[in-house]
Amino acid sequence: MNSFKQRIEAFKEVLSALKIKSRVIFALVLRETRTTFGNSSLGYVWAILTPAIGVALLVVIFAFASRQPPFGQSLALFFATGFLSYEYYNKLANSLMTVIDANKALLLYPVVTPTAAICARFILISITYLLIMFIFYGTLVLFGLADLPAYPIQLLWAFFTIGLLGLGVGVFNCSMIIFWDSWRQIFQIINRPLFFISGIFFIPSLLPERALGFLKWNPVLHLIEWVRTSYYPNYDSRVLDKIYVLSIAFILIALGLLGERYFRNKRS
Amino acid sequence: MIELKNIYKAYNLSGIHKQIFEGLNFKFSPDRNYALLGSNGVGKSTLLRLIAGAESPDHGKVIRKGKVSWPMGFSGGFNGSMTGIENLKFVARIYGKDPNAIIDSVNEFSELGNSMKLPIKTYSSGMRARLAFGLSLAIDFDCYLVDEVIAVGDSSFQKKSKKAFQEKFDKSFLIMASHSADIMKDYCDCGLLLDDNGVHFYDTIESMLEAYQKNK
Numbered sequence: 247m248n249s250f251k252q253r254i255e256a257f258k259e260v261l262s263a264l265k266i267k268s269r270v271i272f273a274l275v276l277r278e279t280r281t282t283f284g285n286s287s288l289g290y291v292w293a294i295l296t297p298a299i300g301v302a303l304l305v306v307i308f309a310f311a312s313r314q315p316p317f318g319q320s321l322a323l324f325f326a327t328g329f330l331s332y333e334y335y336n337k338l339a340n341s342l343m344t345v346i347d348a349n350k351a352l353l354l355y356p357v358v359t360p361t362a363a364i365c366a367r368f369i370l371i372s373i374t375y376l377l378i379m380f381i382f383y384g385t386l387v388l389f390g391l392a393d394l395p396a397y398p399i400q401l402l403w404a405f406f407t408i409g410l411l412g413l414g415v416g417v418f419n420c421s422m423i424i425f426w427d428s429w430r431q432i433f434q435i436i437n438r439p440l441f442f443i444s445g446i447f448f449i450p451s452l453l454p455e456r457a458l459g460f461l462k463w464n465p466v467l468h469l470i471e472w473v474r475t476s477y478y479p480n481y482d483s484r485v486l487d488k489i490y491v492l493s494i495a496f497i498l499i500a501l502g503l504l505g506e507r508y509f510r511n512k513r514s
Numbered sequence: 515m516i517e518l519k520n521i522y523k524a525y526n527l528s529g530i531h532k533q534i535f536e537g538l539n540f541k542f543s544p545d546r547n548y549a550l551l552g553s554n555g556v557g558k559s560t561l562l563r564l565i566a567g568a569e570s571p572d573h574g575k576v577i578r579k580g581k582v583s584w585p586m587g588f589s590g591g592f593n594g595s596m597t598g599i600e601n602l603k604f605v606a607r608i609y610g611k612d613p614n615a616i617i618d619s620v621n622e623f624s625e626l627g628n629s630m631k632l633p634i635k636t637y638s639s640g641m642r643a644r645l646a647f648g649l650s651l652a653i654d655f656d657c658y659l660v661d662e663v664i665a666v667g668d669s670s671f672q673k674k675s676k677k678a679f680q681e682k683f684d685k686s687f688l689i690m691a692s693h694s695a696d697i698m699k700d701y702c703d704c705g706l707l708l709d710d711n712g713v714h715f716y717d718t719i720e721s722m723l724e725a726y727q728k729n730k
Contacts, residue, residue, distance in 0.1 A: 270608045272607065273607035276604070276607070280596065351592070351593065355584045355608060356567035
């Protein structure tokens with residue numbers, strides 16, 4: 247009887263800790279919204295428009311260079327599936343790297359933990375990018391520039407995995423820069439080429455075997471393949487390895503969180 | 515009640531190792547108000563952060579019974595580009611309080627009026643401290659941690675804050691880092707003296723001040 251009571255007590259404690267956590271994360275999300283997008287709602291409109299303009303620019307450039315999309319009927323859809331997915335990953339990887347720096351003043355409040363700050367930023371970026379994608383794909387469908395996704399559930403899984411990988415790379419970066427500040431620059435050097443080798447502009451399956459053997463180590467390429475096989479009814483990928491990209495994501499999340507815990511007392 | 519159990523804390527910054535606490539044991543009783551005294555860099559602020567839980571010890575344990583405030587001070591905790599009201603709302607939310615009630619109570623206490631609608635970066639340090647002070651009073655804590663901030667504003671405001679704090683002392687207690695003998699005597703009845711040899715408890719502020727002078 248006694249142990250039952252103890253268990254109830256322990257359960258209650260966990261519940262109240264969860265309640266505090268979610269309260270703090272919610273407050274941080276509101277605060278981040280305010281600080282990243284400014285005072286006006288125009289700030290948020292810009293945040294949504296910028297990636298859309300990026301895709302539009304790609305479409306214009308490539309429409310001049312060649313009329314034929316690499317796949318399907320719509321240049322816009324092909325680049326959107328590549329570019330927006332890449333941008334979502336990239337935004338997470340970069341913004342989470344600096345999340346501790348940005349929230350340092352708030353860590354004075356004992357209830358605000360580094361993990362809460364990470365969660366809050368992750369949630370805000372994910373909501374923003376889901377909205378961007380929804381609006382962008384929705385507009386394409388509305389104007390007859392694209393069909394509805396062929397496998398919507400798979401597409402959601404693909405977005406979810408982009409989030410996981412972005413989170414993984416982001417928290418890994420976040421703990422790396424605590425003990426080695428130069429990692430900021432080094433990560434930029436490693437990360438920048440991904441824009442060109444992740445399949446935003448090409449279909450990986452059509453590459454020669456030798457190039458592919460090298461490029462398929464890039465997890466972002468798998469993410470874009472995942473998005474495309476889910477959106478197009480007939481996009482066959484001979485590269486896509488879902489287990490590979492999920493494992494990379496989980497390993498990086500674990501390393502990042504462990505690192506943060508370990509280096510927490512080392513940061514200045 | 516707050517208990518420090520065998521606390522170790524060191525900082526490693528750019529290759530310099532500094533041991534701040536080595537096996538510190540102490541029990542804070544809720545019936546007393548504590549002053550922390552020591553020269554700069556001896557670990558007063560670190561001790562407050564450890565007690566608050568804003569930082570964790572390398573070894574050892576801090577046991578807290580009741581709600582402990584964050585270490586109130588001049589710096590940190592507020593975002594300069596956000597208005598006073600926005601900052602208050604954030605803190606109210608993380609502590610699970612009704613933001614509007616907190617704003618009303620801080621407004622009444624701090625007398626900041628319309629300045630509450632301005633970004634904090636436009637505030638003077640006195641106004642900032644009034645805001646921080648009013649905020650921590652608006653949230654009920656069992657233990658208040660204060661980092662050299664208490665004597666702010668003109669004399670009438672000082673009187674007001676002293677009264678507000680004294681009303682709190684029925685239910686809560688205070689741990690305060692300070693350099694001013696008058697303020698320590700006003701607010702505290704015993705003290706901890708921090709120096710390179712460790713942390714020493716004194717039953718009265720006078721005896722602590724005496725020991726501090728002698729060491730110098």
